[in-house]
Amino acid sequence: MELLALSAWKSIVCLFLFDHILLCFAPSILTRYSIMCADILISDICLPGKKGEKPVTDNCCIAITGDTLTYVGPAEGLQDTKAARVISGRKHLALPGLVNTHCHGAMTLFRGLADDLELTEWLNKHIFPAEAENVSPEMVYWCTKLAAAEMIMSGTTTVADGYFFEHEAARAFIDTGMRAVAAQAVIDFPAPGVPDPAKNIAAVEKFIDHWQGRNPLITPAVFAHSPYTCSNTTLQAAKKAATAAGVLLFIHLAETRHEQSMIEKPLASSPVKHLAALGILDADTVCVHCVWTDEHDLDLLAQHRSSIAVCPQSHLKLASGIAPLQSMLAKDIQVGLGTDGAASNNGLDLFREMDICAKIQKVRQQDPVAVPAESIMAMATTGGAATLGMDNHLGSLKKGMKADIILLNCNSAHLQPMHGRDILVYAANGADVQTVIINGKLVMEEREMLLFDIKETLEKVRNLAGQLHKSR
Ligand SMILES: [Zn+2]
Missing domain, CATH: 3.20.20.140 (Metal-dependent hydrolases)
Structure with missing residues (x-):
């Protein structure tokens, strides 16, 4: 038991030291080994294809650091990324918010x-x-x-x-x-x-x-x-x-x-x-x-x-x-x-x-x-x-833009087969959106609102509607 505890402590100390060393020597280590630090990494995600190409490009990655997109593209272009949070984008398509x-x-x-x-x-x-x-x-x-x-x-x-x-x-x-x-x-x-x-x-x-x-x-x-x-x-x-x-x-x-x-x-x-x-x-x-x-x-x-x-x-x-x-x-x-x-x-x-x-x-x-x-x-x-005069930092998924991203579930009956991107205009609907990131922060994940209590909001609005009807 004590040995196990000692071993766990050793691991924690090692991890702490690794992080500390990484922070101290970050610039040289990152350059030498191409390690990228991100807050959020979306892996195995589909991205809309370019005009005249396939409708979607699969096996892509998106990296977010702070409020900014630091990588958007094929998975092979991003190696050795250390991310605080990894989200699997499997069978999902990423679009700009x-x-x-x-x-x-x-x-x-x-x-x-x-x-x-x-x-x-x-x-x-x-x-x-x-x-x-x-x-x-x-x-x-x-x-x-x-x-x-x-x-x-x-x-x-x-x-x-x-x-x-x-x-x-x-x-x-x-x-x-x-x-x-x-x-x-x-x-x-x-x-x-x-x-x-x-x-x-x-x-x-x-x-x-x-x-x-x-x-x-x-x-x-x-x-x-x-x-x-x-x-x-x-x-x-x-x-x-x-x-x-x-x-x-x-x-x-x-x-x-x-x-x-x-x-x-x-x-x-x-x-x-x-x-x-x-x-x-x-x-x-x-x-x-x-x-x-x-x-x-x-x-x-x-x-x-x-x-x-x-x-x-x-x-x-x-x-x-x-x-x-x-x-x-x-x-x-x-x-x-x-x-x-x-x-x-x-x-x-x-x-x-x-x-x-x-x-x-x-x-x-x-x-x-x-x-x-x-x-x-x-x-x-x-x-x-x-x-809105914001296209220099919003509206597209490109490195350097603000991280406002939506992930759509493409694995639903009305979105298959995906012959072209036009399906997003003519067949997709809001309920296809599974996960939303705004300014680098997860605000909805798998359709669950993360920052506030939606039930409380619904209840408050229902009460306000009740008062409205009484006053008419
Ligand atoms: Zn109006």
């Missing part, structure tokens, strides 16, 4: 509350009154947490979120481990958290000041609701605040056919031209929707290098229309994919969004070749990251 370029996470509370309605009736008679009664810091925290859970479980690792009490939304994203561009809302009505609209710009400035550089998962931004809910003065002040802080400005734009008639003091003949006349359009403005845009509008957006977030399912459900995506892409406008809030979708699964986006574009153009699956997948990954 998906990027949702437009969402209102807290609106999960209103999912299914008012379906089958036209946008203005849906907003004015149902959503705005429900928000006036029910939006509180507690509601935003828990309902955003639910949204983050839904997005992580369906492969989204970065979201551009815009809402009221956005401090609470940012806190929810941090607690779930999700990356977010968090945008505080600006609107010319008494709003939750900002009852005096005269203070909406001061509130957004304070929000940005608080979050800039505070947490690697959170990038603050401005969300000016729309040209029909913000005066010209408010829009210009919101853009000035965004520019001064060097952050993005998001705005709902040209969503419905009637939007132009809803703008109080239009400066031009279309919502896009109105924003251009106000000086709102530039490379740091993300215009959400842009369904009702003609060639001149799109030329203006291209000239100003503004990005667009399209939300196909929300456009379909509210019968707003189908965005002219093919023309946007032909003009080299940066376009990302968004879900919008759960109240107008009603889900936050970007795989579902990709499938529908591709198909409705073919119907719009009466052309099955229009906007192929590859373009759609790019919109949900590299294009989404570029829409």
Whole structure:
């Protein structure tokens, strides 16, 4: 017994010494023997093949050190790696985490509350009154947490979120481990958290000041609701605040056919031209929707290098229309994919969004070749990251990029045989995502959320929904 204990102690001392020696002489040892130290090593994983090659390349490895990808490629290219954690990727495919370029996470509370309605009736008679009664810091925290859970479980690792009490939304994203561009809302009505609209710009400035550089998962931004809910003065002040802080400005734009008639003091003949006349359009403005845009509008957006977030399912459900995506892409406008809030979708699964986006574009153009699956997948990954100005570190699986990775189980009936990568757009769904890593940290493993209690979140949101029904 004592001998066994002595032997165990010897092993521990040896291991300690080995680690110590490795740390002391790390540079020379690592160079000489090509030993690589990683925090996480994903082994035996499939990677998407390059264009014109096999749809997937198997027997690959991904190494993560800190928040960064340090190796992505064939297993034979990575030898003698020492990793604190090894994950078997057998029969799984790794993709970059998906990027949702437009969402209102807290609106999960209103999912299914008012379906089958036209946008203005849906907003004015149902959503705005429900928000006036029910939006509180507690509601935003828990309902955003639910949204983050839904997005992580369906492969989204970065979201551009815009809402009221956005401090609470940012806190929810941090607690779930999700990356977010968090945008505080600006609107010319008494709003939750900002009852005096005269203070909406001061509130957004304070929000940005608080979050800039505070947490690697959170990038603050401005969300000016729309040209029909913000005066010209408010829009210009919101853009000035965004520019001064060097952050993005998001705005709902040209969503419905009637939007132009809803703008109080239009400066031009279309919502896009109105924003251009106000000086709102530039490379740091993300215009959400842009369904009702003609060639001149799109030329203006291209000239100003503004990005667009399209939300196909929300456009379909509210019968707003189908965005002219093919023309946007032909003009080299940066376009990302968004879900919008759960109240107008009603889900936050970007795989579902990709499938529908591709198909409705073919119907719009009466052309099955229009906007192929590859373009759609790019919109949900590299294009989404570029829409948010983050493509230098997000949206692709390459050495040096941030480690935002999703692992899909490919061994399911609807994903076999895998003749090509298009199957990921036309047949995969969020439930295929098994494991998610964000900023180098495991946040979901084998569909289990690791950083927070999902049952508690579901219970809190159910209670909030109960209170909502009592107040109606
Ligand atoms: Zn929206």
